[in-house]
Amino acid sequence: MDATKLHAIDPAPGASGGARSIPDVRELLFGDLWPYAPAPERNVWPIAERYGHFLDGEFVDGDGWFASVNPATEEVVTHVPTADAKVVDRAVKAARSAYETCWRDMPGAERGKILYRIGRMIQERSRELAVLESIDNGKPIKESRDVDVPLVAAHFLYYAGWADKLRYAFPGASVAPIGVAGQVIPWNFPLLMAAWKIAPALAAGNTVVIKPAETTPLTMTRLCEIFVEAGLPPGVVNVVHGAGATGKLLVEHPGIDKVAFTGSTEVGKLIQRALAGTGRRLTLELGGKGANIVFDDAPLDQAVEGIVAGIWFNQGHVCCAGSRLLVQENVADALLAKLDERMATLRVGDPLDKNTDIGAINSRAQLEKIDELVAAGRDEGADMHQLACPIPERGFFFRPTYFTGVTQSHRIAREEIFGPVLAVQTFRTPDEAVQLANNTPYGLSAGIWSDKGSKLFSIAGAMRAGVVWGNTFNAFDPGSPFGGYKESGFGREGGRHGLLPYLEVTG
Amino acid sequence: MSAARRKRSGAPERVPVAKTYKLYVGGAFVRSESGQTSRQTDPEGRFVANVSKASRKDFRDAVRAARAAQGGWARKSAFNRSQILFRIAETLEDRRSLFEHTLVEQGGFAAAEAAAEVSSAVDRVFWYAGWADKFTQVLGNVNPVASPFFNFSMPEPMGVVVLLPSLRSPLVGLVSAILPAIVSGNTVVALVDGELLTPALDLGEAIATSDVPGGVVNILTGRHAELLPHAAAHMDVDAVGLWSADVGMRTALQTAAADNVKRVRVHDDPERAAWRDPAAESLYRIDEFVEIKTAWHPIGT
Numbered sequence: 001m002d003a004t005k006l007h008a009i010d011p012a013p014g015a016s017g018g019a020r021s022i023p024d025v026r027e028l029l030f031g032d033l034w035p036y037a038p039a040p041e042r043n044v045w046p047i048a049e050r051y052g053h054f055l056d057g058e059f060v061d062g063d064g065w066f067a068s069v070n071p072a073t074e075e076v077v078t079h080v081p082t083a084d085a086k087v088v089d090r091a092v093k094a095a096r097s098a099y100e101t102c103w104r105d106m107p108g109a110e111r112g113k114i115l116y117r118i119g120r121m122i123q124e125r126s127r128e129l130a131v132l133e134s135i136d137n138g139k140p141i142k143e144s145r146d147v148d149v150p151l152v153a154a155h156f157l158y159y160a161g162w163a164d165k166l167r168y169a170f171p172g173a174s175v176a177p178i179g180v181a182g183q184v185i186p187w188n189f190p191l192l193m194a195a196w197k198i199a200p201a202l203a204a205g206n207t208v209v210i211k212p213a214e215t216t217p218l219t220m221t222r223l224c225e226i227f228v229e230a231g232l233p234p235g236v237v238n239v240v241h242g243a244g245a246t247g248k249l250l251v252e253h254p255g256i257d258k259v260a261f262t263g264s265t266e267v268g269k270l271i272q273r274a275l276a277g278t279g280r281r282l283t284l285e286l287g288g289k290g291a292n293i294v295f296d297d298a299p300l301d302q303a304v305e306g307i308v309a310g311i312w313f314n315q316g317h318v319c320c321a322g323s324r325l326l327v328q329e330n331v332a333d334a335l336l337a338k339l340d341e342r343m344a345t346l347r348v349g350d351p352l353d354k355n356t357d358i359g360a361i362n363s364r365a366q367l368e369k370i371d372e373l374v375a376a377g378r379d380e381g382a383d384m385h386q387l388a389c390p391i392p393e394r395g396f397f398f399r400p401t402y403f404t405g406v407t408q409s410h411r412i413a414r415e416e417i418f419g420p421v422l423a424v425q426t427f428r429t430p431d432e433a434v435q436l437a438n439n440t441p442y443g444l445s446a447g448i449w450s451d452k453g454s455k456l457f458s459i460a461g462a463m464r465a466g467v468v469w470g471n472t473f474n475a476f477d478p479g480s481p482f483g484g485y486k487e488s489g490f491g492r493e494g495g496r497h498g499l500l501p502y503l504e505v506t507g
Numbered sequence: 508m509s510a511a512r513r514k515r516s517g518a519p520e521r522v523p524v525a526k527t528y529k530l531y532v533g534g535a536f537v538r539s540e541s542g543q544t545s546r547q548t549d550p551e552g553r554f555v556a557n558v559s560k561a562s563r564k565d566f567r568d569a570v571r572a573a574r575a576a577q578g579g580w581a582r583k584s585a586f587n588r589s590q591i592l593f594r595i596a597e598t599l600e601d602r603r604s605l606f607e608h609t610l611v612e613q614g615g616f617a618a619a620e621a622a623a624e625v626s627s628a629v630d631r632v633f634w635y636a637g638w639a640d641k642f643t644q645v646l647g648n649v650n651p652v653a654s655p656f657f658n659f660s661m662p663e664p665m666g667v668v669v670l671l672p673s674l675r676s677p678l679v680g681l682v683s684a685i686l687p688a689i690v691s692g693n694t695v696v697a698l699v700d701g702e703l704l705t706p707a708l709d710l711g712e713a714i715a716t717s718d719v720p721g722g723v724v725n726i727l728t729g730r731h732a733e734l735l736p737h738a739a740a741h742m743d744v745d746a747v748g749l750w751s752a753d754v755g756m757r758t759a760l761q762t763a764a765a766d767n768v769k770r771v772r773v774h775d776d777p778e779r780a781a782w783r784d785p786a787a788e789s790l791y792r793i794d795e796f797v798e799i800k801t802a803w804h805p806i807g808t
Contacts, residue, residue: 154653171645172790265768272765277758284768441767460802470804477652481660481801486745487768495650497660497799505791 057234283491534721576722
């Protein structure tokens, strides 16, 4: 490998515990006087050796137990069973029964009060949920505490209010629930994805069978406890554990009326094919390769924060990540100098430490995938820039990284890395930026940085992407619809539009 | 348009000039690249005309024309799009005797039903035309997010939409497929099959003289069974609409559509009279061929 193409960025003094050289950019200096002391969050909540499926309101043991691992320590967190066809069938039957005998016909106001109670109880147990999420997933506690869990609660509270107002959601139409929803969610936001799936489905009067990701089953079990305590009738939400094979059994089960999947584009296409001709409804929230476009009239310091939020939030395990930075050529050097300076302050390590910015990669498999794509980036001739910070000896970690000298044909410019790795390309004109941004089969997100309003509107309009962030990135809200164009999937989650996939709209 | 009326003996009084029914692609009327035609006959099985039969190549050309026209069509002001679509209704109304004549002579419609069919088609176009500068207000909204951002969601066209319209309703079924798709700024390739193909190509002529830019609407007559696999698999098609209860067709379409995650909308194909019912027109036919884009911007100083 060509050593001249590897640019190590030294951590800022104190940022990762050791004295380093000072980058040649103006910055606020604390010197070595104030190194960060460890500030770990403690887990005081018991985690059982094993958790069963959640069927018809009860935890039920199963077969094929497998371990969920803490990706920061490689220690086993807990075990869950693998749902086979019988278990999936039982779950679907429980959901069908709950749909027909109770939930469908329950007045919306009553459904809403239960959803509201769920939201409140999530708030009440927020610290516990955040800590357990960070343990099982590897995300930094400051994110699970300040982003994931508050949004989870907010999602239930938002849709609680829709349950008795559905007839106002789609003007001129009458609406009815669809039936039983089969939902498969990923490991990057375990609780948040569960909320995105369950809250609108229940508000609309459907019942649910949901499969959490096999590497992050823990917090779903806590959510099930909350469902019971909040008085959600048995069978309205059922949880089956397992990997892809279980997911396949679920989405192909003939007793399912509607499938909702969040995950890779590859699997999404398999599901779309599998459901062909069945008449079952489908929404897909798939991969992305979001462009974060910085124009020369952008507020560069804010843009740097947006780049950091875009690619280093949640270790880059974000389908809508701003994984391609498109920067106008005349400000590229200035922007990247600022980015180096900002990057030097990032702290990589223990997810439970409140100072940690970048936690653990969720699994060894994902780490290997990141390694492979980064190696491809170097092999194909791009220049790698990486923070030369220490990382823990155990666990799965990857240093924040970006590539320059990237061309459109490089794998790192085309493929979703799903890790803390950014591909930087430059452009000269707005037209070229639009062309570059849209030159991907994906279409989930885009970011635009400019202080010129008319330019923002025109570029936002030209983006073939479902979410466009102007002078911000990776902002989320339960009231804001989320979802993709093109091969990033179809259907929206969040907001009024997020009800549509769970309703039969007539008229 | 029909064969020369001959006296029982001797020379014809006058030989009418027969029309060649050609495909409507990119604003032009073209013969099929394949050189093939279908025979359009009347209900008694008598020859009426040869109608160009679209091939895979014609379909690909039509998609290319639709793609080329899409950006410009979507960028027109909503008001301008609505004016152009209203103009289609004007043109159709103006040509109603042509369509009624064709429906009666070639389709075997009773005169009253033919009149109802044309009236319904004109009204259907008029109804959708009025939505062009309104649907974004009803399908989009501002989202009240819990942080200092201005956040709104807007419907945008999906891009290029392929339509496999009704086999039963030669005129109303066709405009009921085309109009809701183009109102929002999509461009379409309509693959028209069925017993009576000529009104579709006459509709193309009406559209061509209504200020609709070339390539916004492309009409190919051909066989669904032959063209559906190409429509389903084409990588530059964003969405497909199918009006057929045929499970085999739905399955084939939805399977191949997954190659580029096409949006597929399937509907039944009701009886002719049901197509004319105002209940067959809906804002949610527009909604099914739009994408919702959500934009955020900070509010501050």
